[in-house]
Amino acid sequence: MDQAQKLRELFSKPSHSKSRVITVTGAKGGIGKTCIAVNISLALKxxxxxxxxxxxxxxxSNVEIELGTISKYTLYDLLYNKKKIIDIINEGPLGLKYITSGGDFDFLKSDMDFDIFLNNIRILDFYSDFIIIDTGAGINSTVQKFINAADEVLVIITPEPTSIMDAYLLIKNLLAKKNTVINIIVNKAKNYNEYKEVFNRFNSVVSHFLGIKINDFGFLLEDGRISECIKAQIPxxxxxxxxxxxxxxxEIAMKISKTEVKYKQDGLMGIFKKIFKR
Structure with a gap:
């Protein structure tokens, strides 16, 4: 059985267009970024x-921890152990497909055969409606590359002043000079009023000083069951x-799915081409 046939069995149906790729990021750790990426992926599924x-x-392996799963093979195996893309696609709850990075290596300085890597990645674009990329916490070189290459970014902020300031600097330094679609989720809000106050204040500052538009994609309330679920490794x-x-x-997943895409979708392969500037 060839790789394409295996992918057809993994995914219920091939997508008719390139995947819509959404990069989920935040300027600091502890804001619930991975939890949101995991649960929105499950919601879309x-x-x-x-x-x-x-x-x-x-x-x-934070995604694995949140899903309560263990990967057989990872991105590291694709790059260094001659595995194919089909080998490193793992399955989580609800049949959600996921890929983890694996070993502690410098992805940007990998001595991989880039053409082989792209040929593997290209296949995914036509079998996924959505590809959600969960970046690392903070702004290291790898995170910067993924954000810079993104066409659509979901930025997670919390009501904490440090989270808001760091998110502003992230947008200013990495996104303001591009035509990136920037969507905002306010996490850990105490109530609806706090969410609206945080978003409106953030939107006002970004609009005034950077002259760019951000989109309100909703909010999630502070909920003690989140910590319980992370400890139990059940989303x-x-x-x-x-x-x-x-x-x-x-509701956030439905909003994502119904949002009209007005930018050219380059898919996952397009993002990796930008990352490596090929």
Whole structure:
């Protein structure tokens, strides 16, 4: 059985266009970025979309921890152990497909055969409706490359002043000079009023000083069950699927799925071409 046939079996149906790739990021750790990336990916899967989650936090396995799974093979094996793309696609809850980075290595300085790598990546673009990339915490060189290459970014902020300031600097330094679509989720809000206050204040500053538009993609309330689910290694969308926060996650996923894409979609392969400037 060839690689394409295996992919057809992995994903319910081939996508008719290139994948919509969304990079999930935040300017600091501890803001719930990976939790949101995991649960939104699961929500998109529940809505019937072929969804692939990529953990781009090199050297760590936070996506696996949140999903409660263990990868057989990783991106490291694709680059260094002659595995094919089909080998490194793992399956999590609800049949969500995901790829983890694996070993602690410098992805940007890999001595891989870039053409072989691209040929592997190209296949994914036509079998996924959505590809969600979860970047590492903070702004290291690898995170910067993924953000700079992105056509659409989901920036996670919290009401904490340091989170807001760091997110502003991230947008100013990495996104303001590009035509990147910037969507904002306010996480860990105490209530609706705090969420609106945080977003409106952030939007005003970004608009005034940077002259760019950001999109309001909603909010998630502070919820102690999140920590419980992370410890149990069960996503909240699975463990508490009827909770208000799970319903809010589903609403965000529906908003993502219904948002009209007005930019040229280069897919995952286009992003990696930008990262390596090929």
């Amino acid at each position: 529940k809505l019937g979309y072929n969804t692939l989650l990529i953990d781009a936090d090199i050297g760590f 909240i969308l699975i463990k508490y699927q009827n909770s208000n926060i799970s319903k809010d996650i589903m």
